[in-house]
Amino acid sequence: MVAEQIDAPDPETLVSEAKAAFRDGAVLSVQARCEVEYDGRTSGHLGPGDRLLVAKPDGTFLVHQPTGHKPVNWMPGGGTVSARESDGEAVLLARRTNPTERVEARIFDAHGLTRFDATDGATYEESGTEAEMHEYIERNPEVLEEGLRIVEHERESKYGFIDFFARDESGTPVVVEVKRIQATLNHFDQLQRYVSLYEDGEESPEDGVTADDGTVRGMLVAPDASERVRRALRDNGLEFAELAEFDTDAKGATEAKLTDF
Amino acid sequence: MVAEQIDAPDPETLVSEAKAAFRDGAVLSVQARCEVEYDGRTSGHLGPGDRLLVAKPDGTFLVHQPTGHKPVNWMPGGGTVSARESDGEAVLLARRTNPTERVEARIFDAHGLTRFDATDGATYEESGTEAEMHEYIERNPEVLEEGLRIVEHERESKYGFIDFFARDESGTPVVVEVKRIQATLNHFDQLQRYVSLYEDGEESPEDGVTADDGTVRGMLVAPDASERVRRALRDNGLEFAELAEFDTDAKGATEAKLTDF
């Protein structure tokens, strides 16, 4: 019996079933009319209504309203979930420390309960991430600019991590910031922060070569950017390189579109 | 009957129950051994295992493994969820456009199903947010600096919104960026971006007064900041104002309301 369902459990049954589920490492789902309180990094209250409550064996606790992707209240794993009866009502309490916070659901009417002895050894395999985009650029720097040479990847600097430190055909340093999605002002900020290091001469590239005039180029690589971002780059002497598609196979010889200022 | 539970539904039953739930706007929960595919902004695959599947009437679809706070796969609201039988197995498919993406769960064994006709009119009331911190500062600017005067709140500038534009005791303009949590390098970036506007003279304060020497101060307000952030501020002539605690009427009112309960 992997899943056990109880219809409209009374408070006593709910509490004992919840305790058993927590003890045995099962996933508990409860459909209930309840009210919820959160206290921790902020504090909040949710009045009575029908919600789906989920408690996982790792201490995860979720309160889902009938709409919306995000739980209205939650507790990440690492803490503990407990059940008790209070004033004739079942109460589920999730707590953790660091930060210290708690979510408490007071259950007025439990419509359904399911205990789920789940086993899942699979891990999610994903592709199309920014890490893969980095690998592609490292293998094919010419999609950013003809003659561009990658010097360093993920260089730690005084003010943060630089995606790529490169040099163009004429040896001028190029700081490259890569985004998988449409670039935002914050992404422009990041590039600007890194470039300012080299402009101020507070960082020197590991290959020891410096452009004669001390110039440093900054290049933001992304599939798109709003007009405001493009203007910010332009106004600050930075460049935008449009890289919409990339091929992890490296066979397709992807045609990259570049926009230089 | 607010919730209806079916134990170990066969594929046909699962599909018809799912269709009925989607049609009637009920929340559907299924405990099942399944495999999942996502295709959209990235793409990914999750091999067979036991998961909790949740479909909401707004098109939200969640795939929860037995551990972890975040669903391993999901679809935000706005799209549609559908059910069908394929090769003798039940398949739940969630789709949306803008961006175009899909999550498909192929169900090998359904251990339990719950249809939940939930009604929830309550909205979550929260306090301790950054908006309340703004209100507090606006009413008590002296907590940042003696003699500081707030000139504008949430001023829209060429490159984004400035939390506060203020003037110090001697009339020098002060750009203030407020964070409720420990300040990060991105927060420093934001402040730097706003301050550079005034330094470049591309924005002028609405009160028309400018410091004799054109100086503009920049102040990052937060409960804490890492040493790297503090150094970035220092190196760029910006300031950090530690504001750990703040008190608001709203917070006090909420606390009173909660104790009433």
Next chain:
DNA sequence: CGCTCCATCTCGGAC
């Protein structure tokens, strides 16, 4: 443990 940065970020607000 802290720091930095990505995320299928989601969500809300403004325009």
Next chain:
DNA sequence: GTCCGAGGTGGAGCG
């Protein structure tokens, strides 16, 4: 619709 920034962001990766 797009753009921008907050978030109880969460989570990975590295030192």
